Amino acid sequence: MQGRDATLGPANDAFARQDHAPMQLFDTRTSTTAPFVAGATVRLYVCGITPYDSAHLGHAFVYTVFDVLIRRLEAKGHKVVYVRNVTDVDDDILRTSRERGVDYQVLSRSEAAAFHANLTRLGLRPPDVIPFATEAVPAMIPMVSGLLERGVAYALADGRVYADVDAMDDYLAFSGLDRDEALRQFTEKGGDPDAEGKRNKLDFLLWQPSLPDEPSWATPWGAGRPGWHLECSAMAMEHLGSTIDIHGGGNDLIFPHHEAEILQSEALTGQGPFARVWMHVGMVALEDVKMSKSLGNLVFLGDLLDRYDPDAVRRLMLSNHYRSGWTYTEADMESAATAVKGWHGAADGDPLAVDGVVAAVAAAVDDDLDTPRAIRLIDDAVSAGNGMAARAAATQLGFFLGV
Numbered sequence: 001m002q003g004r005d006a007t008l009g010p011a012n013d014a015f016a017r018q019d020h021a022p023m024q025l026f027d028t029r030t031s032t033t034a035p036f037v038a039g040a041t042v043r044l045y046v047c048g049i050t051p052y053d054s055a056h057l058g059h060a061f062v063y064t065v066f067d068v069l070i071r072r073l074e075a076k077g078h079k080v081v082y083v084r085n086v087t088d089v090d091d092d093i094l095r096t097s098r099e100r101g102v103d104y105q106v107l108s109r110s111e112a113a114a115f116h117a118n119l120t121r122l123g124l125r126p127p128d129v130i131p132f133a134t135e136a137v138p139a140m141i142p143m144v145s146g147l148l149e150r151g152v153a154y155a156l157a158d159g160r161v162y163a164d165v166d167a168m169d170d171y172l173a174f175s176g177l178d179r180d181e182a183l184r185q186f187t188e189k190g191g192d193p194d195a196e197g198k199r200n201k202l203d204f205l206l207w208q209p210s211l212p213d214e215p216s217w218a219t220p221w222g223a224g225r226p227g228w229h230l231e232c233s234a235m236a237m238e239h240l241g242s243t244i245d246i247h248g249g250g251n252d253l254i255f256p257h258h259e260a261e262i263l264q265s266e267a268l269t270g271q272g273p274f275a276r277v278w279m280h281v282g283m284v285a286l287e288d289v290k291m292s293k294s295l296g297n298l299v300f301l302g303d304l305l306d307r308y309d310p311d312a313v314r315r316l317m318l319s320n321h322y323r324s325g326w327t328y329t330e331a332d333m334e335s336a337a338t339a340v341k342g343w344h345g346a347a348d349g350d351p352l353a354v355d356g357v358v359a360a361v362a363a364a365v366d367d368d369l370d371t372p373r374a375i376r377l378i379d380d381a382v383s384a385g386n387g388m389a390a391r392a393a394a395t396q397l398g399f400f401l402g403v
């Protein structure tokens with residue numbers, strides 16, 4: 001890390017002060033930005049992919065944002081335990097496996113490997129644990145039993161088990177949605193509002209019977225497979241304990257996925273919070289429409305990395321604040337590539353400028369990951385002829401540029 005030597009002057013003193021101050025992070029649950037006071041170890045869970053197709057720029061943006069966060073926390077001296085799961089059993093995987101005639105585990109393992117290879121090309125710090133949902137099913141079964149025992153879930157005769165949202169405290173408090181909007185999103189995102197036997201249309205599946213060609217696990221209430229939301233609660237708690245420091249994901253997961261995770265996890269442990277801070281990343285659009293597999297309007301990460309320097313792709317993403325949605329354009333991608341070439345090519349300039357730029361960029365990151373400001377500061381250093389300072393500061397954001 002640059003600039004730790006306290007003999008280097010005022011800029012270095014500023015850096016040292018900044019380094020010990022907590023980061024300011026926006027928490028979805030409280031809708032406020034507050035100091036993130038962390039212990040020596042920071043336990044971070046980020047919802048991973050359902051690996052049935054190639055990684056697109058929307059995925060890359062989410063995981064690059066958390067890469068910047070992890071790098072900053074580690075630079076401050078924290079040990080970060082980073083868990084990013086793979087959802088290898090759910091409706092999408094099973095449907096795709098059936099369509100392609102490939103075993104669901106072969107499909108998910110190969111797609112997950114390709115995904116992780118692309119994130120490595122992008123320069124992301126790998127997770128410490130990559131749990132696969134199928135491996136965590138033995139931990140999910142007692143969770144469902146526990147929710148049934150506590151009276152906050154109910155089993156139907158055909159083997160479905162639902163969370164009883166009316167029996168759970170503060171349903172919809174996390175997302176802040178009214179019931180109509182919740183129902184709209186629940187339906188749009190694959191929920192089953194009108195399924196027979198439900199007490200409330202918004203009750204979510206904890207367990208469901210499997211079709212004959214689907215994987216199945218034996219349970220006291222019938223053989224079947226877990227619901228998606230339960231998978232993340234189980235994997236988070238199995239690897240990080242009942243209270244994790246930061247839980248993250250794309251903002252399309254706020255409801256119902258994260259709302260469900262909170263309800264079932266806190267109902268089980270009887271204590272809150274399940275996560276101390278919830279961080280959500282905005283969506284990436286193409287021609288003003290959110291990228292999604294169902295619409296087919298995707299910019300694939302692998303294609304971009306075949307055509308551009310990974311630093312250019314990183315710059316394009318980090319030019320946007322993580323909580324905002326943004327639209328991909330070829331023109332912006334080209335501009336990012338040109339700007340990064342400028343970072344590479346700039347003359348070293350004044351070595352004494354390094355500490356000040358590094359400190360200013362660190363301060364921007366500490367301010368709820370203000371990466372657009374950080375990038376502007378690096379561009380300013382290049383404009384001022386201080387390439388060494390710009391490159392030193394850029395490495396804090398995970399750019400490959402050497403110093």
Ligand SMILES: [Zn+2]
Nearest residue numbers: 047048232257
């Ligand atoms: Zn999740």
